[in-house]
Amino acid sequence: MTPPILLDIQGAVAHITFNRPEQANVLDEDTGRAFIEVTQRVHQEQQRGAVRAVLLAARGPHFCAGGDIRSFAAAEHIAALLDRSIPPLHAAIHTLSTLPVPVVSAVNGSLGGGGIGIALCADLVLAGASMKLRGGYSAIGLSPDVGVSWALTRLVGPMRAKHILFTNQPLNAAQCLAAGLVAEVHADEALLPAALARVRALAQGAAGSLARIKSLVDQAPGHTLEQQLAMEHLAMVACGASADAREGVHAFLDKRAPRFAGAPEQAT
Numbered sequence: 599m600t601p602p603i604l605l606d607i608q609g610a611v612a613h614i615t616f617n618r619p620e621q622a623n624v625l626d627e628d629t630g631r632a633f634i635e636v637t638q639r640v641h642q643e644q645q646r647g648a649v650r651a652v653l654l655a656a657r658g659p660h661f662c663a664g665g666d667i668r669s670f671a672a673a674e675h676i677a678a679l680l681d682r683s684i685p686p687l688h689a690a691i692h693t694l695s696t697l698p699v700p701v702v703s704a705v706n707g708s709l710g711g712g713g714i715g716i717a718l719c720a721d722l723v724l725a726g727a728s729m730k731l732r733g734g735y736s737a738i739g740l741s742p743d744v745g746v747s748w749a750l751t752r753l754v755g756p757m758r759a760k761h762i763l764f765t766n767q768p769l770n771a772a773q774c775l776a777a778g779l780v781a782e783v784h785a786d787e788a789l790l791p792a793a794l795a796r797v798r799a800l801a802q803g804a805a806g807s808l809a810r811i812k813s814l815v816d817q818a819p820g821h822t823l824e825q826q827l828a829m830e831h832l833a834m835v836a837c838g839a840s841a842d843a844r845e846g847v848h849a850f851l852d853k854r855a856p857r858f859a860g861a862p863e864q865a866t
Contacts, residue, residue: 619658664711704793715744
């Protein structure tokens with residue numbers, strides 16, 4: 599049986615690839631189970647220093663169209679199916695979102711339902727020109743899952759999030775870029791190379807610096823300015839005590855590329 603999600607770790611980058619291209623990579627129970635297994639493996643590899651960045655991508659013309667609506671239709675009790683299928687997806691999203699390493703998603707084609715939550719759990723979202731985001735939940739009488747309501751509200755604010763989810767009006771890649779939902783837009787054929795270049799560069803970075811940047815930005819919405827300033831102080835001092843800070847400072851003055859601790863060898 600072909601696995602619904604592939605995991606490949608190369609050069610300190612964990613490549614997580616959704617692998618149901620014929621079904622637009624929709625989410626079913628098997629995919630949910632595979633997703634939590636893959637993310638737990640990535641977490642374990644990150645803890646031992648083998649993963650310094652993560653790339654989320656998908657095979658085929660669509661990143662993820664959302665839930666498997668055919669399985670909903672076939673279920674005797676939709677609520678029971680959802681009650682079984684949601685927990686592993688949510689556990690996987692939580693694991694990915696809390697990794698202390700950069701996560702990049704490369705999104706092309708249809709992005710709907712829970713696929714939105716998967717794409718937007720990344721720290722950086724790169725979009726192909728074909729990307730089209732559509733909520734979809736209210737059209738079939740359901741509500742958001744997989745962190746969609748949290749991610750949209752955080753990125754575009756409550757009113758815009760409600761508009762996206764109430765109306766189901768699609769947003770193309772350019773509109774998503776303007777709204778702050780994606781960081782970059784590329785031609786479809788250039789998307790994966792651009793995402794690979796970005797994630798490989800991040801894997802070469804100073805791990806402690808990137809982890810603290812991620813933590814500071816992610817926690818900022820829940821902090822007062824006073825709290826955030828205190829957190830920045832602690833983080834800066836901790837970074838300053840690292841060998842990477844000394845290497846970075848000397849590399850800057852020497853006008854050379856830094857060689858941070860644990861970074862993989864660059865391909866020549």
